[in-house]
Amino acid sequence: MSPSIFYQTGQFTLHSTYIPHLDFFNTNGIKCSSLGGVVSGGQAILNWNFDWNDLYNQGLYGTKGHIIVKERDNIFQPTKIEVNWAGNFQNLRKIIEDGRSEQYTVSLEYSLSPFCDPREAALYDEIFAPSDMTDAVLVVEGKQIHVNKAFLSIHSDYFKALFSKNFKEGRASEIELSEVSYNDFGLLCSRFYPNPQFPDDKTVERLLIMARRFLVSSVTLSVEHHLLHHSKIEAGRMLWLADEYAIPKVLEKSIREIDSLVKVKKLERSKEYEKLSEKTKLLLLGRILTLI
Known part of the structure; x- marks a missing residue:
């Protein structure tokens, strides 16, 4: 299971001009972007977009925990927002009604745990x-x-x-x-x-x-059979799995299926490419040379 996430932002200012990008993090498989501003009447408004699609595709069901919004000058008290979501994409919107100001200086604290x-x-x-x-x-x-x-x-x-x-x-x-x-x-x-x-x-x-x-x-062999005959996992991740967990037949098949320079370029742009061992990169180089 993916580990829990504890993340704290720096301070940023909310005002009447809506800020489209306050903060972004990508930690332990969870991506989150936040945005916010101040609406008429002096209420702070915050929006979050969460994406843990990679974790979801690996069998994790959702995430739970909380977000704490703190205001530097205590114009409003720290606000705790509970999180308990299933699925892979979620949006969250919070209006903080305690304050009546034209601007706020806030920071965010995240405590989130993916769950099965x-x-x-x-x-x-x-x-x-x-x-x-x-x-x-x-x-x-x-x-x-x-x-x-x-x-x-x-x-x-x-x-x-x-x-x-x-x-x-x-x-x-x-x-x-x-x-x-x-x-x-x-x-x-x-x-x-x-x-x-x-x-x-x-x-x-x-x-x-x-x-x-x-x-x-026996479980490794069962996974190997699935990867060889039934899996729809994309090429970069398939290659990395074969490399990381030492599954020679899947590694051989993955390299053999890289049969064009277009696929080579796509693989090199994938996040898994940098995680490949030097040995596997040498095998890829040999495969590339046959395509030139």
Whole structure:
């Protein structure tokens, strides 16, 4: 899951001439532009346009949190605006009625957290419920996850080692997993039990992150099959996924499909290009030379 965002602007002045661009940030997958002014009667008005399309396409459902508007001279008290949105694009408008002035000097503080579809958690609660087949308890974000040691060890070299008698944690009644979200861990496990779910374009990156951390090769292979045969992910991101998560067949296919200089130029303009390894850039160079 994408990390939370804490962002604070500098100060800017609102007045009767509407300012079309107060501030812009692009942090952890969330883009936001703000604009504002003062309407007749001396009320401050602020507008925000939010875009987290990249996160939405990776399976995140929305974002929640708040924005605090502060006025330098306390003409109006700090105003807290709650945010709780689903979907990928959102607009927000706020009129602050407490002030009666021709201009205000304000700053903005953002505290936002992307979140997954709440229906996912309900599904995972069912998967991780205790039964006569479970014999270990993992704890993620304070939630108990009941698992079968042998079954989980078959799929994950990480848990095979964790549950080994050679590890202290292997004998613990509960084992806490840190720096992982409940939904992401549930997404990983739902790919191999009890009724395996297939990857899609919204979940592939989250799955690859989790499969790498917990050493679940079967999930990586499942994602590889999806990327090779079913995915509609654009070329730049596909190439980066193959490079970042070491998926040779997808890397080879992605490079092979760059069959024109037009596609080369489009790739070079993509945000993923700069993140490619030097090794993959050399492979791309070899491919470009065959097109000249």
